[in-house]
Amino acid sequence: xxxxxxxxSMTVWCPLIPLExxxxxxGHENELSRINGAYDDWRVSMxxxxxxxxxxxxxxxxxxxLMINVGIAGGQDRILASRVQSILSDALRNNALILIERxxxxxxxxxxxxxxxNDFFTKLKFTRDIFPEExxxxxxxxxVMGSGSGAVKELLLQGTKVVKNLYxxxxxxxxxxx
Numbered sequence: 168x169x170x171x172x173x174x175x176s177m178t179v180w181c182p183l184i185p186l187e188x189x190x191x192x193x194g195h196e197n198e199l200s201r202i203n204g205a206y207d208d209w210r211v212s213m214x215x216x217x218x219x220x221x222x223x224x225x226x227x228x229x230x231x232x233l234m235i236n237v238g239i240a241g242g243q244d245r246i247l248a249s250r251v252q253s254i255l256s257d258a259l260r261n262n263a264l265i266l267i268e269r270x271x272x273x274x275x276x277x278x279x280x281x282x283x284x285n286d287f288f289t290k291l292k293f294t295r296d297i298f299p300e301e302x303x304x305x306x307x308x309x310x311v312m313g314s315g316s317g318a319v320k321e322l323l324l325q326g327t328k329v330v331k332n333l334y335x336x337x338x339x340x341x342x343x344x345x
Contacts, residue, residue: 181206183237185343188254198241202251205240209233210338218335223299223327226334227291230259233337234294256293258343259333263288266329283310283322288329299323 181203184192192199213229234252241248267284271277287306291297303319303326336342 182341182343183337184251184254185258188258191250191254192247195244195247198244198247201240202237205236206233209236213334213338218331221331223323223330224297226327226330227293227297227299230293230330230334230337231296238294252294259293260288260291262333262336262343263291263329266332270325270328279310280322280325283307283318284326284329286310287322287326299326 181189181199183202183206184199209232216229234255237251237255238248241251264285267281267288271281271284273281283303283306286309287303290306291302300319300323303322307318307322336345
């Protein structure tokens, strides 16, 4: 039940939604409970899946499955389901950008990697099936970065590290508490 100050009761808090965004979902406590159930089910089903040797495409597919489950859980209210997916996508993008800054600090002369990865993750649609290689090639060519295939391979490797970190956080009980 919403309080007078637009806060959602913690009894229906869904850890999938960053705490600072939970107020955007006031009045949808029943749906949040279903979304939380879908999130819990997704985490259980993903814990048994391997992480070693998994490429970015597989990890993005697993995250997309979460988005699909969120959409189904909020299925009676498509606007709410889209809002939750948007909140989650924004949080994933923002956290990806934070990770990229940590991986490629400005002082180490790795500006091109940071710029291309920022471009890739800023445009990444977590709700869509994508081919990471093609999207990374677009980001490389847009940002005029060195020789194509070698740069793309290295960027895919670094991008996979970012996605793996996001994925592992989504599997934790508090994905945004870092």
